[in-house]
Amino acid sequence: MRQQNKAAFTLVELLVVIAIIGTLVGLLLPAVQAAREAARANTCKNNLKQLALALTTRETSLNEFPGYINKLGIPGTTPDKQNRASWLVMTFPQLEQTPLWDLWNNIGSNGRPNVPDPQAFPSIEIFVCPSDPPDTVGEPLLSYVANAGYVFNDGSSSAKRENAANGVFFDRTRTADGAYVSPSLDDARDTNGEPMIKMTTAYIQSKGDGTTRTMMLTENKNATHWGYYNAGTVTDKKYHFGFCWEQPKVVADDLATSSTNTETDAKYRRINGLKEPLIHQTISDSMTANYGFPSSNHPGGVQAAFMAGQVAFISDQIDNLVYAQLMTSNHKQSDLRGVDGTTPEKNLQQPGDDAY
Template sequence: MNTRFRTVRSRLAFTLVELLVVIAIIGVLVGLLLPAVQAAREAARRMQCSNNLKQLGLAIHNYHGTFQQFPANIGTDKDLWEGSNRTSNASWLTMILPQIEESAAYEQFTFSGTDFTDTGSGTNYNWEVMSNLRVPGYNCPSNPMPNERTHTATAGTQAIGAPETYNIQIPDYVANVGFYFRPGADSFAWDRYYANTATWTGYGWLQDDGFLSIINNVFQKRRFSSVTDGTSHTLAVGEHSNFLHHFDGTKQDSRPGRGAGGAWAAWPSHFEWSSASGRTSNVTVPRYPNNSLYANNYTQKDENTLHNGYRSAHTGGVQFVMGDGSVRFITDSVDFVNVFPALAGRADGYVIREEH
């Protein structure tokens, strides 16, 4: 009997149909998992942003413990009028550098006879430290905008060794210095003007009703004792880490610290109206709700105005550090007429009671 042997070759590859099925399955799995991965990443970024704000709150408390006052934008005195020395001084973000473990950088700053914005005919003796200094905690990781701006040095600054242009940091956090309307009101209370707690500068209402302030010879040093509404009910610092969106679908960077001098400059912050001196930065007096669309008012979007407000890339609201150092997520749906102004004022007599 003849026995026949047949060799069977094992198949070592997928057929085209099998390969397409595997690719389709992988595609479905990726489609299912990607939103979860993105959500997890955003949750981590939001947690980091919350930690940044927590550190800012702690720095403010430590500053107060050292100097018995809150950090502030260093403004220009009221008696320095047009034609006088109205150079920009340091911002509150500069003043707290030692409290966020940046003492070495802070000690390199010059605070007298310099212009932190490096504009006009001024000379910025701090251009080098400003161009080298980057504080990661001053930026939200969810921010879609650039963290730096390119600044053109004045002739005076170039004369002391600066290049024609240099980069400086733009911060995503802005100090609360008051409310536009009193809680429940829809018009500005002029008694605040006559009491020297607020004035129109040409760039918005410069005022002294918030947790932090601007120091000049009208607005005085603020302490915890001046927060009579309670530190847990008063906003200290909030996010401005997303674009301002317009009704036509366009968008723009409206951060209060994106102008000349970036994070480190206060601008003149003059108390009275002036075509040049009324500008300020890195602080806000919100006139419009969080994450609101552009309302066709220049004080909402210009780089040196007071009413840019709060914005966040975190869906549904904005993160804040309160006066007591706690971090809260305040939704976009918060009552902006009655509740939010009460949170922005430190001594307005309106206290928000939480219901549990």
């Protein structure tokens, strides 16, 4: 009886099969990666929606939005021991973070929260974009920042005073609150005679640009930790917990003429402009305003929540003037100047959805 040989792959056939499998994997891998990024972007979008809702709920109850930095708790014996908290901490009651809220709102005998240091706080999932994971598990990382307006209204003695029309979130820690006293070294973040600004939805709706055309929150890979209590050692800066806008002509001129890659260039003052973002760290006075602009790991731009609650994707190719206009709460009364750099922009058309 003749014995039949079993069919088997030849070496050439095996190589062909391997090549086909490799090609299929190569075709599928980008699709899988794109699907994963889409899922991460959707989670990020939901995070922003929840944070915007928490802020709006708080404003409905208290008739004001918090500042990017705020007074909180019982004042200490000196101004530098006045407890300070970011806008995120102020939303803890609305985000069902009561235990953390109680920590921040109940300070010890030294006038500071009863916690060891900012890095000891837990990580809060809603504060972190999945595309911007922490370097260390449990680190109190922050991915989201609030609209703090014009970059140079920073509260220093040499800067122009804060203008409610320039943004939404402002410094709410001023000890003097308009009184003409010289700020002490312990209260260097105060500007002589400057009042605190109270921002409301009613202002934006009745006097401003409208809630659908005013940005509230966005992403920033350079944001540090949401925990911030070491009052007296760090001067408040709006880019610690906020994002800013720069005059469009300044950015345009720098993009056209600069040949350097230094971090001080104004070309970094745009979406995804900073090529080498900060490694996650605690807040310090060494941080500069160039870190206070939107950035993300999402290809092509950032997610942003508006005052009306909607979340949109903002392209990093957005026109600089449109970007600044979306940040002003009332462009007619703001410090925004046009493309010539001198003429105030008082009659801009509201940008459509296709503008960003």
